[in-house]
Structure formats: C-alpha cells, structure tokens
Amino acid sequence: MTHAGYIIAGWSVGLGTLALYGWSLIRRGRNLSRQVPSDRRRWMTSDD
Amino acid sequence: MSATAPAESAVENTGSRSTRVLGAIIAVGTPLLLLLAFVWSPEDDVMQDAVRLLYIHVPVAILTYVAFSLTAVGSVAYLWKGSRWWDTVAHSAAEVGVVFCGLTLVTGSIWGRPTWNTWWEWGDVRLVTTLVLFLVYVGYLAFRRVPADPGVRARRAAIIGIIGALQIPIVRYSVQWWENSTLHQQGSLTDGKLENLTLFTWFIGQVVLGAIFLWLLVHRFRVAWLEDEIDTHGLVDALEERRAEAMVGVDEAVGGPVDGRIPSDGGQS
Numbered sequence: 001m002t003h004a005g006y007i008i009a010g011w012s013v014g015l016g017t018l019a020l021y022g023w024s025l026i027r028r029g030r031n032l033s034r035q036v037p038s039d040r041r042r043w044m045t046s047d048d
Numbered sequence: 049m050s051a052t053a054p055a056e057s058a059v060e061n062t063g064s065r066s067t068r069v070l071g072a073i074i075a076v077g078t079p080l081l082l083l084l085a086f087v088w089s090p091e092d093d094v095m096q097d098a099v100r101l102l103y104i105h106v107p108v109a110i111l112t113y114v115a116f117s118l119t120a121v122g123s124v125a126y127l128w129k130g131s132r133w134w135d136t137v138a139h140s141a142a143e144v145g146v147v148f149c150g151l152t153l154v155t156g157s158i159w160g161r162p163t164w165n166t167w168w169e170w171g172d173v174r175l176v177t178t179l180v181l182f183l184v185y186v187g188y189l190a191f192r193r194v195p196a197d198p199g200v201r202a203r204r205a206a207i208i209g210i211i212g213a214l215q216i217p218i219v220r221y222s223v224q225w226w227e228n229s230t231l232h233q234q235g236s237l238t239d240g241k242l243e244n245l246t247l248f249t250w251f252i253g254q255v256v257l258g259a260i261f262l263w264l265l266v267h268r269f270r271v272a273w274l275e276d277e278i279d280t281h282g283l284v285d286a287l288e289e290r291r292a293e294a295m296v297g298v299d300e301a302v303g304g305p306v307d308g309r310i311p312s313d314g315g316q317s
Contacts, residue, residue: 018260028271
C-alpha cells in the first residue's frame with residue numbers, strides 16, 4: 001500500500017477523535033442525569 | 049438491596065432505544081467501512097492508495113455543512129418561536145459541527161501531503177474559507193459560554209449561527225467561483241470518473257459517519273438539555289432540599305412534626 005502512514009494517520013485521527021468525543025458525551029450525560037429527576041428528562045418519557 | 053436498583057441506575061444516562069439502534073448500525077457499519085476502504089476498494093490511477101482518505105474526508109466535510117445548516121435552522125426557529133428546544137438544537141449542532149469541521153481540516157491536510165505535496169496552502173480558497181467557517185463556529189461556542197441573561201445570549205447566538213451559515217455556499221462553491229485559486233478538483237463524486245466500488249465505498253462511509261453524527265448530535269442535545277434543567281431548576285431544588293432538611297432538624301429538636309398541626313397528645317409528651 002502506498003502512502004500507508006498518511007492513510008492510517010488520517011483514519012486514526014478521524015475515528016479516534018469521534019470516539020473520544022462520544023465517550024466524553026456519555027460521561028457528561030451520566031454525571032448530569034444523576035442530578036436531574038427522570039421526569040425532567042424528555043427521552044425518558046417516550047419510546048424514542 | 050432493592051431488586052429495582054439496577055434498573056434505576058441503568059436509566060441514569062442519555063441513552064434511549066433510538067441511540068442504541070444507531071449504536072448497532074455504527075458497530076456493524078464501521079468494520080464494513082474499514083474493509084471496503086482498506087481492502088476491497090481499488091487504488092486510484094493518479095492518487096494511488098491515498099484515495100482511501102476520500103472515504104473519511106468527504107463524508108465529514110458534507111456532515112459539517114449539515115451540522116451548521118441545522119444550527120441555522122435551529123437559530124431561525126428560536127428567533128421565530130422562542131423555543132428552548134430549537135435553541136438547544138442549534139447549540140448542539142454547532143458543537144458537533146465544530147468537531148466535524150476540525151476533522152475536515154485535519155484529514156484534508158493529511159490527504160494533501162501525499163497528493164499535493166503540501167500540508168496547507170494559504171492560496172487555496174477552499175482551505176481558507178473552511179478555516180474561517182471553523183473559527184466562526186468556535187467563536188459561536190465561546191460566546192455561548194459568556195455569562196449573560198440566557199434569553200439575550202440565545203438571541204445573539206442565534207444571529208451568529210445564521211450569519212455563520214451564510215458561509216456554507218461560499219465554501220461549497222468556492223472551487224467553482226475561484227477555480228484558479230484552488231488545488232481542489234470539482235465534483236469528483238458526480239462527474240462519473242470514479243469507479244463503482246469507489247463510489248459505493250464513499251456511500252457506505254457517508255451512511256456510517258452519518259449514523260455517528262446523528263448519535264453524537266442526539267447525545268449532545270440531551271447533555272445540553274440536562275445542563276439547562278440544572279441551571280433552571282437547580283436553585284429551586286436546592287432551596288427545597290435545604291428547607292426539607294431544616295424541617296427534619298426542627299422535628300427532631302421538638303420531638304414531633306412541625307407543620308402547624310397539634311400533636312394528638314396535645315403537645316404534652
């Protein structure tokens with residue numbers, strides 16, 4: 001494969017950044033959910 | 049230990065059935081995309097294997113336009129209806145859009161080095177307009193963190209969100225309007241020059257990264273909603289909690305409930 005270093009770097013940065021951002025959102029969501037009653041979490045009151 | 053404890057703790061997050069379905073699509077789609085991008089799709093006659101960066105760079109660039117367009121839609125809807133829901137949509141889409149726009153710049157720079165022999169070209173109108181778009185929405189997010197009246201801040205942020213989105217057509221069509229000032233090619237996905245498997249791989253990349261985008265957007269919306277709930281109701285809840293604690297303390301001190309009622313023994317005990 002030509003340019004393997006660039007290809008792997010590009011994909012690693014892309015998917016890695018998205019994974020880290022997703023993980024940070026899950027952590028923030030968990031911490032905040034503990035502070036808010038479930039009846040004030042819109043997605044807990046429907047099947048969506 | 050209550051039998052319902054696991055169920056109660058399980059709902060303390062921003063997940064739902066829809067995000068779990070999206071997660072399943074992502075879990076299946078990502079390995080498929082990697083196989084297509086790295087193994088099954090052919091190399092390009094000119095770019096050789098560097099074409100494999102197309103399958104991540106182009107989808108994140110398109111999703112950047114989607115995100116900032118959604119910010120503009122949410123901003124217009126907020127100014128029109130004054131709905132907190134739309135303001136939260138605009139805010140969430142802007143943050144996800146900044147992440148995708150940053151990735152567009154970084155993956156494009158990495159792709160540019162083997163293709164154009166440069167990491168960055170200040171004379172390229174597509175690169176510079178994309179950088180300006182990125183900086184405007186970083187400014188939008190910074191503005192949203194400035195302490196101010198929430199209504200005033202939301203209205204001003206909406207104006208920035210709308211003005212920022214006016215750049216999207218400029219970025220999109222810059223390579224046509226200033227075709228002598230760019231290294232980018234025009235319409236490579238639609239001009240029929242790409243092989244079918246290359247187009248199919250790009251399509252799968254668009255679907256998988258689109259699912260990731262949607263998953264991030266839904267979770268970001270819910271985080272913003274929770275933050276707003278805490279800001280709005282946090283003080284009231286804290287006051288009620290302190291009041292309840294104080295009442296319990298008084299109850300214990302006088303040996304009975306302090307709610308205005310006379311104890312059944314006439315208060316003699």
